[in-house]
Amino acid sequence: MGETFISSGTAPIAVRDFGGPGRPLLLLHGAGGNLAQMTGLAQHLRPAHRVVTVDLRGHGRSGDGPWHWNEVLADLAAVADDLALTAPAMVGVSLGGMVAALWAQRHPECPGAVSLDGNPTLSRPEQLSGMDPEQAATELAKLRAVFDGVAAMLAEPLSADQVAAALAGQRAMAERYGAAPEDWVAAFERNLVPCGDGRSRVRPVPELTEQLRKAMESLDLIPAYRDTRCPLLLVLATEDLPEQQAFHELYAAYRRSTAERLASLDNPSLRVLHLAGASHAMVAERPQELATLITDFLSADGVFSPIQSS
Template sequence: MPETIISSGTVPIAVRDFGGSGRPLLLLHGAGGNLAQLGTLAAQLRPAHRVVAVDLRGHGRSGDGPWRWDDVLDDLTAVADDLGLTRPAVVGVSLGGMLAALWARRHPECPGAVSLDGNPTLGRPEQLAGMDPEQAATQLATLRAAFDGMAAVMAEPLSAEQLAAALAGQRAMAQRYGAAPEDWVAAFERNLAPCDDGRSRLRPGPELTEQIRVAMESLDLIPAYRDTRCPLLLVLATEDLPEQHAFGELYAAYRRATAERLAAVANPSLRVLHLAGASHAMVAERPQELADVITGFLATAARD
């Protein structure tokens, strides 16, 4: 599948054209990911769409640049313009889902956008429903400390031993979801950058990772959901990842609060699907079901 670098914007952006003869669709990965993680979903979207996946700035083979929502949306506009993608649909996962919602608000002419569990990062007590505020604050502090610890580890260059362990972890994760281990390894390696001492580090780097985290924590998408005139579908997880089980009460309260806030949004352009039995890893868990949901939604939006 052909790849190219789009340099018409302020940051060079890597794209992979998965082909397909239907209407164009931009496919966006999550934070810390890259376009190689979306190959299975892209293949299942190809019968209905020409699918173009993007490495967001700071990820994969794209260039670095500060993380500002409008600037990243400009990157996507540059990709669409350079490839001649007229009025593309936009589908995003996690961080990419947030961008899909922001794209929908910016582009009322868009034929449809889909956010796959693209929720702002959990970090504030007001994002929770049904929890004692003091208890919520304590658990949020513990969660932030866990995130800080993971970020510190990921910011350090990887020794050969650490890299081998990380690749073994990717193979194990692939087996968990019934995927091809070599695909998961290739996606992981796409985010590796060489260091001067022969070691490797993961992209995005520490500075950009912190910018993305702050941007996600501070983002309120309700105005975008309220104001969009483009058909927008939110597909939301209903289950925890295994890694989230220690904070199960916190994430359950976050899902309740999110559902309550969305129920108060009166916008006929917005649809919400709580996907039973799906976690934040829904793209790995159920790619064919998601492809059916996406193509069905976009087909209905085109008829309407």
């Protein structure tokens, strides 16, 4: 398993190559994460694929750069070219899933792309099916306040004690999901940048975090889902994260709206799977099951079916 930097694009991109015997696959993390968070899923996918995990720009050990979808896609093209990955499959979670869907739209030669709950950020009343508009606006304002508070907290440097507390929290989260605590600690530490005064900052930097938020709020993926000629699988969550339960009605309405918009599409290249019992943390919850789903979907011998739910 080797780690290297790809410097042929507009931002240096850190990658980790797990090797593997099959067709190449780029594996993309979510917003605020990094490639270390994808280690478990990568290991489950490796028997069938040559798996390469990526730190998206501004995350982990990759370079900074403005968050424009076209430039992020160009980063991945540079990775594929530099590593001689011919027509790689693309798999991503959350933000990485959005990138995978955009890649599928623009690369009909791609053998397949998978988005693991890669939905744009919930931010507008029209995204909420069956919910009173006034109530929706009120709840969205409360949700935005929560996001603002988290962003403000992450923008401040962390003391050594705060870092230690955060690492303890990562170990506790790993235990909740039955994952390896050292992997979760490594993922958190990968986004830490020492300030030189005993404190550390968490990547991505506040400017990029705000760019990401605006980009994810304004993104409409329906054109990508409608136009893709590359096989594209959307695996969607059906349950709330613990942190989302205070906004249960809001997220339930968003899931309904997303399902209704997808059901209106007629594209034989698109498959939709509503994964029963899974939350946005599905990669931590069910890595082996997801690896099997992904491998079967990307298999040349697999049966490709149109939109369906499960």
